[in-house]
Amino acid sequence: MLHKYLLLPLLASYGAAVTISVAKSGGNATSGLQYGAMEEEINHCGEGGLYAELIRNRAFQGSSKFPSSLDAWTAAGDSSLSLKNLTDPLSTALPTSVNVKGSGTAGLVNAGFWGIDVRPQKYSGSFFVKGKYSGSFTASLLSPSGKVLASTKVTSKSKADSWVQHSFTLTPKSKSSDTKNTFSLTFDGSKASSGSLDFNLISLFPPTWNDRPNGMRKDLMQAMKDMGPTFLRFPGGNNLEGDTIPGRWKWNETIGPLKDRPGRATTWQYQETLGLGLVEYMEWCDDLNMEPILGVWAGLALNGDVVPESELDFYVQDALNEIEFLTGSVDTEYGALRAKVGHPEPWKIKYVEVGNEDNLSNGLESYKAYRFEAFYKGIKAKYPDIQVLASTIDMTIPEGAGGDWHLYDTPDNFITKFNMFDNYSKDHPILLGEIAATEPNNGGAGIDWSNTHFSLYPWWIGTVSEAVLLLGAERNADKIIGTTYAPFLMNLDSYQWSPTILSFNSNPDETARSTSYHLYSLFNHNIMTNTLPSESPDSFGPLYYATGLNSKTNSHIFKAAVYNSTADVPVSLTFEGVGRGTKADLTILTAPDPFTMNAVGGDNLVKSKTTHIKAGKKGEFSFKLPNLSVAVLSTN
Ligand SMILES: *[C@@H]1O[C@H](CO)[C@@H](O)[C@H](O)[C@H]1NC(C)=O
Ligand SMILES: *[C@@H]1O[C@H](CO)[C@@H](O)[C@H](O)[C@H]1NC(C)=O
Ligand SMILES: *[C@@H]1O[C@H](CO)[C@@H](O)[C@H](O)[C@H]1NC(C)=O
Ligand SMILES: *[C@@H]1O[C@H](CO)[C@@H](O)[C@H](O)[C@H]1NC(C)=O
Ligand SMILES: *[C@@H]1O[C@H](CO)[C@@H](O)[C@H](O)[C@H]1NC(C)=O
Ligand SMILES: *[C@@H]1O[C@H](CO)[C@@H](O)[C@H](O)[C@H]1NC(C)=O
Ligand SMILES: *[C@@H]1O[C@H](CO)[C@@H](O)[C@H](O)[C@H]1NC(C)=O
Numbered sequence: 001m002l003h004k005y006l007l008l009p010l011l012a013s014y015g016a017a018v019t020i021s022v023a024k025s026g027g028n029a030t031s032g033l034q035y036g037a038m039e040e041e042i043n044h045c046g047e048g049g050l051y052a053e054l055i056r057n058r059a060f061q062g063s064s065k066f067p068s069s070l071d072a073w074t075a076a077g078d079s080s081l082s083l084k085n086l087t088d089p090l091s092t093a094l095p096t097s098v099n100v101k102g103s104g105t106a107g108l109v110n111a112g113f114w115g116i117d118v119r120p121q122k123y124s125g126s127f128f129v130k131g132k133y134s135g136s137f138t139a140s141l142l143s144p145s146g147k148v149l150a151s152t153k154v155t156s157k158s159k160a161d162s163w164v165q166h167s168f169t170l171t172p173k174s175k176s177s178d179t180k181n182t183f184s185l186t187f188d189g190s191k192a193s194s195g196s197l198d199f200n201l202i203s204l205f206p207p208t209w210n211d212r213p214n215g216m217r218k219d220l221m222q223a224m225k226d227m228g229p230t231f232l233r234f235p236g237g238n239n240l241e242g243d244t245i246p247g248r249w250k251w252n253e254t255i256g257p258l259k260d261r262p263g264r265a266t267t268w269q270y271q272e273t274l275g276l277g278l279v280e281y282m283e284w285c286d287d288l289n290m291e292p293i294l295g296v297w298a299g300l301a302l303n304g305d306v307v308p309e310s311e312l313d314f315y316v317q318d319a320l321n322e323i324e325f326l327t328g329s330v331d332t333e334y335g336a337l338r339a340k341v342g343h344p345e346p347w348k349i350k351y352v353e354v355g356n357e358d359n360l361s362n363g364l365e366s367y368k369a370y371r372f373e374a375f376y377k378g379i380k381a382k383y384p385d386i387q388v389l390a391s392t393i394d395m396t397i398p399e400g401a402g403g404d405w406h407l408y409d410t411p412d413n414f415i416t417k418f419n420m421f422d423n424y425s426k427d428h429p430i431l432l433g434e435i436a437a438t439e440p441n442n443g444g445a446g447i448d449w450s451n452t453h454f455s456l457y458p459w460w461i462g463t464v465s466e467a468v469l470l471l472g473a474e475r476n477a478d479k480i481i482g483t484t485y486a487p488f489l490m491n492l493d494s495y496q497w498s499p500t501i502l503s504f505n506s507n508p509d510e511t512a513r514s515t516s517y518h519l520y521s522l523f524n525h526n527i528m529t530n531t532l533p534s535e536s537p538d539s540f541g542p543l544y545y546a547t548g549l550n551s552k553t554n555s556h557i558f559k560a561a562v563y564n565s566t567a568d569v570p571v572s573l574t575f576e577g578v579g580r581g582t583k584a585d586l587t588i589l590t591a592p593d594p595f596t597m598n599a600v601g602g603d604n605l606v607k608s609k610t611t612h613i614k615a616g617k618k619g620e621f622s623f624k625l626p627n628l629s630v631a632v633l634s635t636n
Helices: 218-227 278-288 313-327 333-340 364-382 411-415 460-474 515-524
Strands: 018-022 073-076 080-085 096-101 105-110 123-130 136-142 148-155 164-170 182-188 196-205 231-234 291-296 351-354 387-390 402-409 430-437 480-485 489-491 502-504 543-550 555-562 569-575 583-590 607-614 621-625 629-635
Touching (some): 018 555, 096 105, 136 164, 218 278, 313 364, 351 364, 402 411, 460 629, 515 583, 543 569, 555 569, 583 621, 621 629
Parallel strands (some): 231 291, 351 387
Antiparallel strands (some): 123 164, 555 629, 569 621
């Protein structure tokens, strides 16, 4: 873009308006993806979050990092619980089960993911049991004081020597004001022939988004849908890499019946069931109309171990198998496997990212030397139409491939990066795969990485600084594949990294859409299909902006943010070819205080005000933008 850099004193008072003239041509088509979502198992984002399963530790899965335990379970009545590795387990994937022993009312109680939301809706449950028992089971939802909120009897079909699955539904009559409710499953111990029964895979789901079995939590999906993400990057993030090479995320262990998914130690502080697996990720993309950006494991684990070049082929082939599983016809080996797990229709994959942050954990040297190239060549040879992305831009990226760049920083440092994309070549488009202002300015010291509990929530100055970086990307939107806030979700009752764009607990009514959520939502609902060059006698700062057109709606668009101004900034904006009397909507986001946060259980404090304005005599739109504001003007 052409800018005549006339430097104004830093604390100029804006008597005169910043005049901006936008040309009618000369811009570039944008990638169109713009603002997406990211998933990885951290903060109980999936497990105990988006994945709607209400029972924590449902199948007693363990690993060397997190040995199987009775976490979240307690015994009902005077029964006792013990973990067993039976000689005839439910499945090889789920070797450990619980033995419940008791002579009277026996059973077990689960605390949920720090509570269970109870309201008048249908809950679908199931469990496997082994042991001779001729009575019935009672499945209940209980209040914190033990009051029965819903209950049902399940006639036993159990057998002495095999695992039998039982299903039930629970329909509470009213909403519980407390969400620290529990789930209990009991039986009459006196009728169990050997005095005890073995249980495994005890599951309970509320209604899910689009009523999918094994589906997603509705309020979180609704929040995402309202934000309008256009793509989803999965399955990470660090969680893709794993702590060790054997501990990597293995796509083939995340598919098929739940009893065949072994679970896995996440990179973060808990075991995951893998109930939210590869197919569920793709269904999530289908349900929210998001373009998948598939991360494949690339030979680096977080402990710094790297697969040597001589052994890498196996992993390249595994990535190709994964892509075939998703996209191959049912005549291919892995396409047939997809059909077998219930999905004959192939999906389309346009973007594959090789690894995650391969410039860290001792990874860059081998990534540059052979790892990236091996995956790149392997994928391109079989799938020439796939856009392959490197997980870093700290290397020479081959022609046609893209890169992924991440930024966690203080607000002031975001501002200094406003122009960083101006000189990038569009031959190597960039995904801004993880972006977040994480800590307030602290005299230029940058952020403190010793503890990833940064600011609990996004706060308004941070959000405005993110807007400035996003505008730098929008001005170059032909080179930017898309941008995502990261991490995306956090369960306030158990998290490893804050802030996130959405935060929640077990009560869906308390989900917090953060200050940054409102920024992403505003920008996503005003997508430019083309940038348009602009001219101004004033340099950028404290007003930052991007200009363009949505050719589908034929709207001219101006997006802006004001950071660090001592006064309101008057703007006089013209679009070449847009004349007097043209109407436009101007939406301005502000917050009561620079440190405003939207908290779990609290109100949305971001103010959004839309006014309808008209172009004056010379086609100029005149308006003022306050300090610490984000704005979009869109012509009707
Ligand atoms: C469009 O792209 C060309 C080539 O990358 C660049 O020179 C020009 O500045 C871009 N225009 C805008 C409006 O960014
Ligand atoms: C079951 O087997 C696992 C893996 O071999 C082991 O770590 C665990 O201690 C065993 N649990 C019990 C209750 O025997
Ligand atoms: C999944 O694939 C890996 C190879 O990447 C293999 O070691 C593992 O045994 C497979 N798991 C199952 C359950 O087939
Ligand atoms: C790795 O890349 C990220 C950007 O994606 C950058 O912030 C970080 O400083 C890089 N790390 C190293 C060690 O170069
Ligand atoms: C914000 O303003 C202060 C005081 O005028 C100045 O010291 C600081 O550098 C400014 N920060 C940015 C990112 O422009
Ligand atoms: C981009 O390149 C131009 C010309 O080489 C240079 O003057 C400018 O400082 C560069 N901008 C950035 C942000 O590196
Ligand atoms: C403008 O915003 C900055 C943060 O960027 C804040 O520190 C400052 O107090 C604000 N100035 C005024 C006049 O409101």
